[in-house]
Amino acid sequence: MGATTIEQPIAPPQRPGAVEWLHKNLFNRWYNTILTIVTVVALFLILRAALEWIFVSADWRPITRSPLLYLVGQYPRSELWRVGVSLWMVSLLFGLSWGVWRGLFRAFALALAVVLSAGVFLPPPEGSPALLFRLSWLLNPLLVFVGFFVANRLRLTGRHILIGWVTSSLLIPILLRGIDGSSFLPGVTTSLWGGLLVTLILAIGGLLLAFPIGILLALGRRSSLSVVHYTSTITIEVVRGVPLITILFLTSIIVALFLPPELRIDRLIRAMAGMTIFAAAYMAENIRGGLQAIPPGQVEAAKSIGLNRFQTTFLIELPQALRAVIPSMVGQFISLFKDTTLAVIVGITELLAIGRAIIQSDSEFIQLQAEVFVFIAVVFWVLSSVMSYSSRRLEERLGVGET
Amino acid sequence: MTRKTTLMLAGLLALALTLGACASSGEQVEVTRIVEVTVEVEGEGETMIEQVQAPGYGEILARVQDRGRLVCGGRTDLLGFGYLDENGRNVGIDVDLCRAIAAAVLGDAEAIEIVPLTAAERGPAVQSGEIDVLTRNVTWTTSRDAQWGNFTVVMFYDGQGFMVPSDSGVTELEQLDGATVCVTTGTTTELNLASAFRQLGMALEVVSFEDTASVYNAYEEGRCDATTSDKSQLLGVREGFADPSAHDILDITISKEPLTPVVPHGDDQWLDLVKTVMWGLINAEWLDVTQANVGDMASSDNLNVLRMLGVEGEFGQAELGLSATFMQDVLAAVGNYGEIYDRYLGPNGLAFTLPRGPNAHWTDGGLIYAPPMK
């Protein structure tokens, strides 16, 4: 390889013309020419078959009949405003974070604005004013920008935003769940939550809860106390050694046998506990890697200025380790987001389960499984791709890989 | 993973395996138990943990009234019995039975919560008292009656049958020697299939799936020579096939499948209550009281009707903790047994059409029969 490139004359960089570009990138060798032709033909055949299926032979009724089911499942249609308000809160917070942290959040905030504006094309639920429904979606991108300008104008700091995030992550579950017996916020049991709503709640909730547990496990594994060390190590390795599906099965079904009979834990929380433990074990290993990468001089310096072990860990080691692992958190979130599909096997009505329920809701839909599954695959693909694109921008911004 | 850790874990595993092999299972679960502790610590939804009292007479009713909501174990993925309509509302025969109980106990047929359960979860969910009543087309068997809870009233008589493509020419079970059969796992269906083939000394190949839609999709595509399930299901599914006339349901029934709602063990009042509501639905059809005419029937001259509707006399409502006129609420909300049946499986049913067959009233030669309400 190297030997051949040397032969090329050194010329000042020039923008290549179309023909030159084609020659250089597609037809520069005889085998490359063959490869190009074969690829083009294969691509053409695949694309033609795919397009024909999508526009001619596929029957999209299972998706078009009730798109809201895929979004929120059985969430009472009269209470949908709560989901809307939760989204507004998230949009505003993303906007504010963009205003404060700039580039770190820019891609995420803009992606959120674009994805949520797409909601305008959804058919409004029965009995609700269509215009209001559509406008409520369009409020989301607006709130992103409002947040951005407000954060700039008021010179908000990271501390304010963090407080905002923490309060809203406590408020949103209460808003969605409601209070049994109240008339303003009637209780909506989690068995009515479904679709993408549950998928996101499982993934976000799982990740947020996994974070502190992951830190504890990572610290525990590095602990010199042998009991703590072995407990953490065994937990991490056992969880990483078995499939997620067995952990979900454990927390969803077997756990009921372990707990005293007076305790009845909500099914969604049981599944989320499974996701949390699973994510925490993997996160613990990431954080441990981050901790190990800290030069020993840091710890020695901390000791030499008289910090105790506790202070050294929480003020010196952890902040540095966490900064190093934050980019990988997005990757972990994406895989957790995809893994939520496994909850279908323990009877949680997330996106895939709703798809399967819809297949069963009409005897004609049973042969339309391919359409439903392809649709769900596309939803996951679009959302994960948006996230991974945004996280790549984040990594560029953070200069990961540079030292 | 460092070498030390690996070796240590391997050693631990070997220990656990040997212990598990020769001792009771106490030690076996040690490894997984550690995981549990963390669950509880972070279970932030303090509000979602509910107190479930040990079952005793009258406790389930008190719990339901206190909660203001009836929790039924059900499903969202079986057309006709428990599924979602296009607005995401739970519908189906099993769901209407749940609604009937809610109407009787709380006066509001919509005060229900359907907890979707997989086949594997049904037993544990009743045993642990997580649900008040299981209406998820459960086959009544003696061992389940002993282990899971109390079975109430058979609300649907079914039997396991076979469906084959018409052009295969199969009419008898014996002709299926060596056939590939699509079946749902974890059900009595799977065991019945295996034992039926073994009894005839025939070779059998199975393809088994978790959910019913996969079974029928694979069958219709031609993956299997036959599929087996409850006949009601087979009929329902055939309706949805591209060409229903190309598939035959064999005139063979290899098992009895009495589908019955189940309540937890230990609360006799609740058991009697659910039975009374179910019998009420059946008797109402016999007495021709329907959702539409229940108001007028309160002034009927039939003594049986008047008693059932709580206008005159009584039949044990007070002991069961029910209002005298609860049957009026039930019938106004969901209609009588025949109406529930026809709503989903009748000639213009929402799901598919299935002749009443054994599910006709005893007066019409069926098996549906209820003790008098006196």
Next chain:
Amino acid sequence: MTLREGSRLSISSDVPIWRDERVLRGAAQLISAMLMIGALIWLVTNFIQAAEQRGLPLSYDFLSQESGFPIGESVIEYDPSRPFLYAFLVGLLNTLKVSLLGIILATVLGTGIALARMSSNWLLSRLALAYIEFFRNTPLLVLLFIWYFAVFNRFPRVRDSIALPGPIYLNQRGLFIPWPKYTTEGLVFLAAILLGIITATVAWIVLRRIRERTGRQTYFPLVSLFLLLLFPALAWNSQGGQTITWDIPLLEGFNFKGGTTLTPEFAALLVGLVTYTAAFIAEVVRSGIQAVDRGQREAASAIGLSNAQVLSLVVIPQAMRVMIPPMISQFLNLTKNSSLALAIGYPDLFAVGRIMINQAGRAVPVFSMVMLTYLAISLFTSLVLNLYNRKIQYET
């Protein structure tokens, strides 16, 4: 500040007992041990209490009872009259079968995609990127559904089977391939072929090394070829022309009988796992190769090595050191992901375990067996691969 610090260091024996590090550590050990044991006891008692209350059987004696349920496919003979333990073994072997094959194929495909990604052909490189991006961002479970229901179930029906030379038949019930029958002659012949391959390889290596050392002509290709053919020929001759008897698939009744079958459930799971994992392996391979310093390659070609030699002697050995640890975790992921088989009807360990839980009503015993088996597979795999990893790392 410095003075105080120094003075404290010098009189460390005067530290009060509650600040003595050794005492503190001992106390912490004790407290954490007690907490752990306390939690364990609490859980075990609760568990046993609950099990007794609800009449949940905890013993393993059901394992020797007749299972009663059929299993779709099996590496070993199976029918419903076999005991539960045997059914469990069937599930385990099915998991191992799909995982082993999957790991091999995913490595091959992943490497191919990594090479395509690094190709100078723009179109091919973009296509490989699209492949990676697609599979990394779509849930495997959904992909498995698509593979099974939208691809493998749409193959021709049995009567319209595609017949390939062999005869091999392909239809929606699977791929039907001729397979050797179990006969003494066949076994002897197979053993002879194996012997031929082994002796030929040994001869090749030894004679080639002699030639490299001494420069003498050893005719190693010819010797090896001779050995390779010699043993099968001897076996053929001694058995009067009898070799392997092939079991040929034939359409009988509903299905093809005879030969061996690759079922669509297995194929869908295998293809699903391989295509999905290959996307991740491709990234591992690419970053491994890119981690090799460019100067290494240039230096290798400067001393006159061919492109193939640069790759096989310089780049790959160094890339391997970077690649092995992430590869191990991808292999383990594939094995663990094979538990999604139950969604598409392949009877793997988890699927059989679930059937056992339902049919035997022993949730806890069966579940503990399933978990421990997965754990054992994971630990064994990482142990073996870690040993290999240590072997190829730089000696330090």
